[in-house]
Amino acid sequence: MDYIDSICNASASILDMTPAVRKPEEGKVVLDYILDNCAKWPNKIFLTQPMGGDEVLNVTFSEFLSESKKMAAYIESLNLPAPSQIAIMSKNCVWWLMADLAIMMSGHCAVPIYPTLTAETVKYTLEHSESKLLFVGKLDTHPWNEMKKGIPAGMSCVSFPICPSDVSYDKWADLIGDNEEIKEIKKRTPEEMATIIYTSGSTGVPKGVMLSFKNLTDTTFGLINTTHATENDRYLSYLPISHGMERWVGECLPFITGLHVFYAESLTTFVQDLNRCQPTLFLSVPRLWTKFQLGVFKKMPPEKLQKLLKIPFISYLVKKKLLKALGLNHVRYAGSGSAPLPPDLLAWYRSLGLELLEGYGMTENFNYSHMSKPGGGRVGYVGEPSEGVEQRIAADGEIQVKSPGMMMGYFKNEEATKETMTEDGWLRTGDKGELDDAGRLKITGRTKEIFKTSKGKYVAPAPIENQYISNIRIELACVGGRGHQAANAILMLSEDAKKEAAESGGKDAIEKELEELIKTVNSGLDDHEKLQFVAVVNDVWEPENGFLTPTNKIKRARIEEEYNPLMEEWYNSKKKVIWHKW
Incomplete structure (x- = not known):
């Protein structure tokens, strides 16, 4: 399940001047729109x-x-x-978009590879996708x-101008040189x-989702109609462009609108990057x-x-100062993706x-399903169906949708399709959900994540995890307990909490807070959902291990394998609080 964002903080005056709904022109795709924009604004800075x-x-557009x-x-x-399939393995940069455009213009198909994968997954992706060329x-x-251990021997590779120092592949600059277009x-x-x-x-072997140019184009126009994005907007691209959401917002949206x-x-x-950009559109996780x-x-407890936010004039100044310090004072649409946001x-x-x-x-x-609308959001709900999307809740509670972004299928995997x-x-989304009277969707769990305790009762972990990660002491949480008498949670503390725990008496103070947190969360749960304990691990969970x-969602199978x-x-x-490796 991927949570995408949508997007808000639009003032009433902006909403009153809502532009006309935009539709893609017959037969035109994202490639055509970026070519149009390059002709329209050759000297305008694009990236x-x-x-x-x-x-x-x-x-500039012409240089690009x-x-x-x-x-x-x-x-x-x-x-x-x-x-043919051509792979791109890189963090976000101008050459990522140039490579993808080159792939489009030469009649081929791009295969993004996350920049934080194991050698095994890199090898699997390159071989399964039948990629003929790799940009590094x-x-x-x-x-x-x-990752370089997973690149098959003999594979043709091209290196971007910014890449690891030991890369010895054909260089981008040498290949384009004075060559003709x-x-x-x-x-x-x-x-x-x-x-x-x-x-x-997050579960099992990665599957290759095949998306058409129509998928990319139609969904982007839906995004434009929600955000009212134009060439005057600014966007900071830093979430992995290998992921569908950032590919949509950080490539397709700029290709069609021409935003900076x-x-x-x-x-x-x-x-520093945020302040350089001063974004008007901003997405995060x-x-x-x-x-x-x-x-x-x-800086401020x-x-x-x-207290300051309750004082009218002081409140205004504090809000303004804090948003400016965060680099978000120009943002008119902001949101969060990849996982649910804690209500607090x-x-x-x-x-x-x-x-x-x-x-x-x-x-x-291609991320195009539900979006909350400015002024119409409800805490705990992910919005209503986007334009052209149909929704239904199946008899078993599963969310099912039809969307203009619906994939062509999984590459070389008809059975999974x-x-x-x-x-x-x-x-079939694999997520369970419910609708409110306004048709807004609430995610109540992941069908494959729901587990039974030894008492035969089902537990949905995600809503419980959400309550724990809303505490500033906790960065990540994984609720489990399959086959045990009660549920439990494994926690990774925030950086500041880790530092405090390492100080004299720090663990004792944090343990008391966690015991109170367990009581508070358990008080709102059914008996079979209550946690028996939390285990605080002194390990670092990251994509690299x-x-x-790559989108910072926990891999349950890996965590369970480690701690079971x-x-x-x-x-x-x-014990109510268990300290592991401290």
């Missing part, structure tokens, strides 16, 4: 790329198109059968040292396959929204902030005047 330190590269055309000519010179770009040293841009039709996006693999895209250099420069909040609390976190941002509205979607429908689609053509997906051997001991201890 801004930090190059280290204070150096920044600004790329020229480099892309030259790379398309190189791809054409390889005489690959058309269409901006990658951190640790993931790259692992591609003479004839291939016409792409709406029905053609545009990309294969491999699912993040800024790239982030690294997590350590993130605030719960982990980062929580980190932003913790950054504020470091929550109790003091709440939503409420906190709303108290600052930033309304975060969630949405819901999957790679299998049939399992995911109903006989009458609806997409397989505990998280300890469960019997933990249950027998009868």
